[in-house]
Amino acid sequence: MAKAARLAPPPAPVRPRLAKSWLWRLQSLLANYLPLLLMAFLASGTWWLVKNTPTPDGVDILPPPRHEPDYQMKNFDLQRVGADGLMRVRIEGLELRHYPDTDTLEIDGISLRTFGSDGGVTLAKANRAISNSDGSELQLLGAVHVQRFDQVPPGQPAGAPKLEVRGEFLHAFVNTETLRSHLPVQLNYAGAELKAQSFEFNYLTSRLSFGGNTQARFEAPASTQRSKKAKPS
Incomplete structure (x- = not known):
């Protein structure tokens, strides 16, 4: 008896692929790129906030300071003390x-x-005077009168000034003990009276230099004056 041949099952029916709508495609695209879009939006929002948020007081770039005093004192007394504890300047x-x-x-x-x-x-x-912050350099202006006295032994009276300066301007350097002026001054020094267009004097070296048209008048020594006044017997 012959066996019946087994037939292959019929293929499953092929379902037709439906065309994807444009809305579905848009939703899929947004789902894939949504994290990147959110990060870009947050970054741009942060930049906008930083640029447009007003800064607190005192953080803005300050304009250059104007030439206006920030403090004043009246009827004052300032003292500068050296490294050795001794007074160097009193203003x-x-x-x-x-x-x-x-x-x-x-x-x-x-x-x-x-x-x-x-x-x-x-x-x-x-x-009037203009000084740097520590008082080591001063410019004296108007009716300037300066006197320099040598050291006086204790108990001895102060003698005449070694140097006397009068004028309308004087530049004083305290640390180097130097006086200087580019304007006319009147000097009394070593028994001489000088009128100079400019001068410089250093206390440490006792060197006096002057320039321009200079006039000088020297006083005769006291011994010479006494001899002139004496009459022969």
């Missing part, structure tokens, strides 16, 4: 103004006293 005045843009002091009615390394004392007065 008194009617009014003091500090300017932060140049870190300088302007002083009205100044009265200055400096003490040199050799024990000498310098006294100075002027209508």
Whole structure:
């Protein structure tokens, strides 16, 4: 008896592929790139906030300081002490103004006293002065009068000043004990009276130099004057 042949099962029916709509494609694209889009949005939002958020007071770029005093003192007395503990400079005045843009002091009615390394004392007065912050360099202006005295032994009276300067301008360097002026001054030094267009004097070396048209008048020694006055017997 012959066996019946087994037939292969019929193939499954093929379902037709439906065309994907444009809405589905858009949703799929957004789902894939949504994290990247969110990060870009957050970054742009942060940049906008940083650019447009007002900064707190004092953080903005400050304009250049104007030449205006930030503090003032009236009828003051300032003292500068050296490394050895001894007084080097004493400044008194009617009014003091500090300017932060140049870190300088302007002083009205100044009265200055400096003490040199050799024990000498310098006294100075002027209508006005401009000084650096530590008082080591001063410019005296208007009715300037300066006197320099040598060291006096204890108990001895102070003698005449070694140097006396009068003029309208004087530049004083305290650390190097130097006086300088580019304007006309009147000097009394070593028994001579000089009128010079400019001068410089260093206390440490006792060197006096002057320039321009200079006039000098020298006093005769006291012994010579007495001999002239004496009459022969």
